[in-house]
Amino acid sequence: xxxxxxxxxxxxxxxxxxxxxxxxxxxxxxxxxxxxxxxxxxxxxxxxxxxxxxxxxxxxxxxxxxxxxxxxxxxxxxxxxxxxxxxxxxxxxxxxxxxxxxxxxxxxxxxxxxxxxxxxxxxxxxxxxxxxxxxxxxxxxxxxxxxxxxxx
Amino acid sequence: xxxxxxxxxxxxxxxxxxxxxxxxxxxxxxxxxxxxxxxxxxxxxxxxxxxxxxxxxxxxxxxxxxxxxxxxxxxxxxxxxxxxxxxxxxxxxxxxxxxxxxxxxxxxxxxxxxxxxxxxxxxxxxxxxxxxxxxxxxxxxxxxxxxxxxxx
Numbered sequence: 001x002x003x004x005x006x007x008x009x010x011x012x013x014x015x016x017x018x019x020x021x022x023x024x025x026x027x028x029x030x031x032x033x034x035x036x037x038x039x040x041x042x043x044x045x046x047x048x049x050x051x052x053x054x055x056x057x058x059x060x061x062x063x064x065x066x067x068x069x070x071x072x073x074x075x076x077x078x079x080x081x082x083x084x085x086x087x088x089x090x091x092x093x094x095x096x097x098x099x100x101x102x103x104x105x106x107x108x109x110x111x112x113x114x115x116x117x118x119x120x121x122x123x124x125x126x127x128x129x130x131x132x133x134x135x136x137x138x139x140x141x142x143x144x145x146x147x148x149x150x151x152x
Numbered sequence: 153x154x155x156x157x158x159x160x161x162x163x164x165x166x167x168x169x170x171x172x173x174x175x176x177x178x179x180x181x182x183x184x185x186x187x188x189x190x191x192x193x194x195x196x197x198x199x200x201x202x203x204x205x206x207x208x209x210x211x212x213x214x215x216x217x218x219x220x221x222x223x224x225x226x227x228x229x230x231x232x233x234x235x236x237x238x239x240x241x242x243x244x245x246x247x248x249x250x251x252x253x254x255x256x257x258x259x260x261x262x263x264x265x266x267x268x269x270x271x272x273x274x275x276x277x278x279x280x281x282x283x284x285x286x287x288x289x290x291x292x293x294x295x296x297x298x299x300x301x302x303x304x
Contacts, residue, residue, distance in 0.1 A: 005272055007270040008273055008300050009301030009302050101302065105269075117158050117255055120158050121159055121276055124158075124272075124276030124277070125276070146280075148160050149160055150161050150248050151159075
């Protein structure tokens with residue numbers, strides 16, 4: 001199995017980062033503005049991505065599989081691009097050197113394809129958006145996200 | 153074997169991006185200011201990373217293994233962190249939709265450790281620096297790179 005993994009540090013308490021990963025309102029502040037669903041374990045959260053002119057670009061549904069405040073979040077993708085369905089998204093938090101370290105994983109891809117490389121780069125950009133959101137209250141959620149290539 | 157892979161598009165001809173990946177002067181413009189060596193196949197290029205106050209943070213030596221202008225570059229790490237020695241760095245370029253698409257790989261890690269996640273995030277930041285360098289002539293090479301966590 002193939003995993004995308006990233007590590008980022010955020011100058012904020014783990015509880016604040018955990019909140020940004022688990023509340024619908026905060027998810028809209030750094031990943032995509034169009035999000036709705038149930039936050040608790042067993043709930044499903046729908047993330048919709050559009051271009052700035054409103055065209056639908058993609059939709060993902062994540063089932064919340066594990067929540068361990070303020071240390072761990074795991075979602076499983078139940079709808080979305082073929083390559084994403086069945087994959088896990090994990091966030092493991094720890095406090096080190098006055099930062100919250102986020103160990104991010106998008107795990108269990110069936111194979112490493114060019115779309116995996118696109119998503120790896122894109123997750124980096126959204127993790128920087130998460131950091132900005134936690135530190136300043138303002139991230140760059142879709143459709144205001146930094147475009148990285150001809151696929152987004 | 154574990155691979156870090158990223159995909160980024162740059163609004164410039166492939167030849168320009170290829171130049172930024174293969175000339176010592178350009179490598180100093182987006183990865184680290186302190187770089188020297190031989191650009192041709194079989195040559196070795198030394199990259200030194202320091203903090204802003206001059207403390208040595210790391211040193212990597214890459215042997216240039218393949219050059220196929222303007223399509224492909226492969227280095228192999230011959231000195232550096234234990235986890236890097238023997239790994240390959242690859243850049244595959246193609247032109248699509250008026251962009252040069254860079255398919256980046258840092259390949260053949262022995263295992264996926266937390267340092268791998270750090271490096272994956274850090275490579276994303278340096279690929280954004282590469283894009284800025286190609287587009288504007290000014291990137292964010294070390295020691296002016298965006299710091300991502302408590303390890304850098």
